Amino acid sequence: MTLPLLTEWLPPNSDPDRPQVILSTVSADGGADARTVLLTEFDDDGLYFHTDSRSRKVRDIAANPAVAMTFLWPNFTRQLVVQGVASIAPAFEQLAAFEARSPYLKQLAWLNSAEFAQLPLGERVAQWAAFPMAEHPDPPSTWIGFIVRPTRLTFWESNPDAASRREEHRLVDGAWSVSYLAG
Secondary structure (H helix, E strand, O other): OOOHHHHHHOOOOOOOOOOEEEEEEEOOOOOEEEEEEEOOEEOOOOEEEEEEOOOHHHHHHHHOOEEEEEEEOHHHOEEEEEEEEEEEOOHHHHHHHHHHOOHHHHHHHHHOOHHHHOOOHHHHHHHHHHOOHHHOOOOOOOEEEEEEEEEEEEEEEOOOOOOOEEEEEEEEOOEEEEEEEEO
């Protein structure tokens, strides 16, 4: 799956500064939704993100696994839109992704709940500071990862000297086809 342009545009998985991506889903009743997630990694199989299994995005994916991921670069110089199908990532990948997280993101995985969010700021700060992270080296039971297997990738790049254009890669019968579209 890894197209040369994808590996050129996205930072390597070893880069600790992971890109933020807008994940778009469709709910069981047909409503569209979007939110920002971190791209954990990507490989020949697809693009990965991790979240809390109790989230609305997980319910949306269970109802309709078709998703879109939108990456924006600073100053709107580039945009990448990935359309594909999301499925639960393998357990070994989910564990490795948790282990690679920063201490803040590991603690967030443990405390990220509707109950915690409803607390007043002072209580959230106090509970955050008091949380015994050393006692929680493994991911919580609510930790889940997804892989998005692309079916279409659209690369858009601005050009101050000419009209921009989109380079679209579509998966057709197991092979990638390329077409160019107006910007």
